[in-house]
Amino acid sequence: MPDNGINVAGGxxxxxxxEPTGSTxxxxxxxxxxxxxxxxxREELLFVSNKALGKPSKAIRGGILICFPQFVNFGLLEQHGFARNKLWSLDPSPSPLPSANNQSTVDLILKSAEEDLKIWPHRFELQLRISLSAGKLTLISRVRNMDNKAFSFTFALHNYFSVSDISEVRVGGLETLDYLDNLMHKERYTEQADAITFDSEIDRVYLSTPTKIAIIDHEKKRTFVLRKEGMGDAVVWNPWDKKAKALPDMGDEDYKTMLCVDSAAIEAxxxxxxxxxxxxxxxxxAVSSSYCSGQLDPQKVLQGFS
Structure with missing residues (x-):
């Protein structure tokens, strides 16, 4: 049977x-x-900075972070919202689980606290189900309005992927789409390339994106396929050298081995x-690119995943 364990390490x-095949x-x-x-x-698939601070009051740079109730700075709320800097709880009454063999799952919950209401005056419950199975990691997020008035929010799953060399990576599935360029005051542009490649800093919000996006790592011959529902946007970010050096919790060379491609609901x-x-x-x-008949063309890779 799949195993769940709770450890307290470093406080x-x-x-x-x-799960049974050995993934964790x-x-x-x-x-x-x-x-x-x-x-x-036992290969690590997520990036965590070698200078990650890990202070009790600060999220660690890397892995997968929950950005709620906003993704960008607005009003009194901090960048990426406060959910990533709160202590969550095990959910005592999660939604019913569908039957699934050889799947390991945990359900977490975050509820609005009085201190949160001072800066974002809305009562909510945020549930997160994390499920691990062979070759797959699934996150299901639910936000429930517990208030007597409507509220709006933006949301993102901030995914830090571990890659061999950023210059050897391509992202497929976002070609011909419009995007907001955060390096150009959120100006709107249309993607012209057949696939996104990287040779400088990038910080974009792609709009009306498909349900599947491929991150193809040529050197590792590994492809990440991101499938998403309920989140119409996708953020692509790499800080490159100057920004990496300016970030206190990121190593100077870390930008070479990471790429963020996020599932998000931002524009609307x-x-x-x-x-x-x-x-x-x-x-x-995460699959070997050889599973795709040796093809490293983004469109052919995506066509191989139903």
């Missing part, structure tokens, strides 16, 4: 998920953050009436 409670995931209760995802060969905020619920789903798969 931070964490849950270890494992490590989840922190602080921030509901996924800090590690390893495949059956989600609005919930009293006691309404929103759900977003993300499934990550």
């Amino acid at each position: 931070s409670p964490r849950i270890i998920l494992s 995931a490590e989840v922190l209760l602080y921030g509901g953050q996924i800090l590690s995802w390893k495949n059956e060969r 905020p989600v609005t919930l009436k009293p006691f309404e619920e929103w759900m977003g789903r993300q499934e990550l798969s």
